[in-house]
Amino acid sequence: MVLYRKYRPQNFGQVIGQNFIIQTLQGEIKFNRLSHAYLFAGPRGLGKTTVARILAKAVNCPNLDIKKEIEPCNQCSICQEITSGSSLNLIEIDGASNRGINEIRELKEKVRFPPPTGKKKVFIIDEVHMLTTEAFNALLKTLEEPPEFAIFILATTEPHQLPETIISRCQRFDFKKVKAEEIINRLKMIVKEEKREVDNKVLEQIAFHSEGCVRDAESLLGQILSLSEGKITLDEASLVFPSENLDLLIEFSHLILEKKTSLAIKKINQIMEEGIDLDQFRENLLEFLRKILLLKQGVDLNNFNWSDAEMAKIKNLIKSVEINEIIEIIEEFLKIPDFSRYSPVPQLPFELCLLKLGAAPAYRQADNR
Template sequence: MTYQVTARKWRPQKFEEVVGQEHITETLKNSLRKNRIAHAYIFTGPRGVGKTTTARILAKALNCLQPVDFEPCNKCDMCRAINEMQSMDIIEIDAATNRGIDEVRTLRESVKYAPTLGKYKVYIIDEVHMLTTESFNAFLKTLEEPPAHTIFVFATTDIHKVPPTIISRCQRFDFRRLQIETIKHQLKKIADEEKIKIDDKALTIIAKKADGGMRDAQSYFDQVIAFCGENVDSETVSKILNLIDEETYFNISDAIISKSFQTVFDTINTIYQNGWDFTDFLDGLIEHFRNILTVVLTNKTDQIECAEIYKPKYLQTSKEFSKGDLLRILNFLAKSQQELRFSNNRKLKLEIILSHLIGLEKSATISEIISALEEGKASDFSDEPIKKKPIDKLAEPTPLIKNTSPLKKEKKSSEEFQSSQISASVASSSTVKANINNFDEIVSRWNLFVEDISKEKAFLLAPIFSKVQPASIDGNKLYLENLEPGFMETLSLNQEYLEKKSMNFFGKKLQFVEKKPEKNNEIKYTTQKASKSSISDPFERTIIEELGGREIS
């Protein structure tokens, strides 16, 4: 017997044999059962998912002499003639090569004639989107009102190229892209029937390479069998189909965890030596981290497409990454895709991308950082636990408000006291909850206060606060000395900011007041504050209000 490729040998002959398209095959069977047969159908979907096959089964079911549960029997004369492509009542036309208006006119003429043996004359037009505009227009009237014995079945992979006037005259069925598990199950069934040993990993590689098409999967299956014979192993399949092994992607995710930059160059060298495409590798790496994110979010491996042997490893790897980390990684890789495609040296560019990826530090939410600090533990980004500094190494302790109740004093634990201290290294960004009334404490923290506002307002406040020192305090008024000219004007423009900073550092809003010198040595700094309402020039107003300038009379 002449050899037949798997796609032809295992082509479905009944509706129930069409895998992954149950929503269509059941609808067509019900139409036959209820005798609600349309005069025109249009099947659309990716390549190799069963469009033409389903059209042929429909043609057999319509003309079968002995149907079984509205399925073709494949035994009667009509079924055998159709299977052997010898029936004159089933006309298959390739629109890619018969796309002109002359061919459509010939078809219109043949539609008039009744079927020779069967009940229906069925026209199956494949790749119908290839017809010209004139051909579609010539076909409209015939398609809308064909003879009762004529049925049209169109198949196309590009439904958007078919005019809406054609689609509206047909019943439309959308064929789905087949899932990897569906393809694997069918290939396993074929392998068992053909006495071929193949493992799950090899089936997964073939199914992923097929990209949702059963016909492509069966073609790759034939290619693998031709090389391996009856014993197929996954390593050989990867080499034949030139696919990147899943282990390569796990090497990268493991390198991110261990900060191993050497892995980058080892991996790139392997890709280069094997002739793998760098863009395909980056696409696969994005899918790899997408799988990890899926496991992190769902705690399951049901929604990832991979071999069964890798699912436990995905569960293990997911424990090393947070949601924030994975979103940053995926965002970074997605942006890098475009850069890699337009790069002149893709090998070098990919080395840089992966080096950046491994160099990314872990992220944490604000609540996680606060919780780690309160518990004295390291964050997810540190390899060592946070060590609490001894109290004498901290900045000057902030005295708490005295409490006359001895019972409440005892309840104040040493841990709460430590948490109220402010480290000198972070004092500039910390807040003081206690209300400081002691002038000595204000003096002790004054330099930190000036340092902090100088960092945030380097251009405006740093110069005028460089020599200023507190002289005394009276309630909320803090008297200052060694003031530079223009100090009070600039102070008034930044009053709200300084009140907030003083609240953070000293526990209350302070009003800064100039200390007047002794009468016999009095030096008056006279300034004239410009009135906002009296300034018409917008540039002058910006200089005075935003930059602390003053009007000199």
């Protein structure tokens, strides 16, 4: 079983990085102030569906004691059925593949009948932003007059695509990306449970590459644990991590800053010939330039994971560049995806970007006008 499924939180206390949401939901359960509809919004892999399932257990668990900790027991038949996905009290719908009005009409039929056991019937609609306009209109009527026993939980990564009429009828919670420290602590727990050894530097790199997404971090850890039965070192784990290739990024940045446009274009074509993904290279370059910008401004985030030798090269680069130059390069490389969609030649948008950056200032000013 993959790690993120094996270690999926089964109670509120196991969810990390969403303290405000958890405390609010527990308070609503304790004081019987549950909403009939919730909107869980935020990036992927932060626990929206997981928290929805835990809420479904908590509102139906016969052993939950509001005088104590507000947690499902995970021992009763209702909790176990929800955990296994066989409960009639919990109905989950994937909005991406069930997006039409007919599916919502079927849902409305199911809403009419009370739960066979427990107090509440919980309906989770994942990726709800994928529903059609007609489906949203049908759902709206259900949200306006739901039966007392029904709770709707709408989960989405794109809340701006939802009609305002839907949003206004839900209690909204925005899930935030999780801090690296919390992700590292969770990974340490998993490593301990798996009876494995992983270098702390590896866990720090996993947290960095996951960008605050717990599920991505656990998936990456699973890939790394499959590399060896012994202790996993940073050298071994580097086989799994997306390659940043710092020396290449430094060299390429120097070529741009020194206006060596022909050499920079030649380097881009060489990168492509070597099989390096240009989109990934662009993302790595933007992240690298962001760090340079922050260091130039005097902001040290203490999580750059550079060796002393690498830091020496980077300090040399920082001395030779002005903040406005870094900003200009970042702005131009951010535009590349807009052109890539229409370009039959993958490297063409990069070449145009480099030509523009290497042009005389007067040309760029005229172009901006």
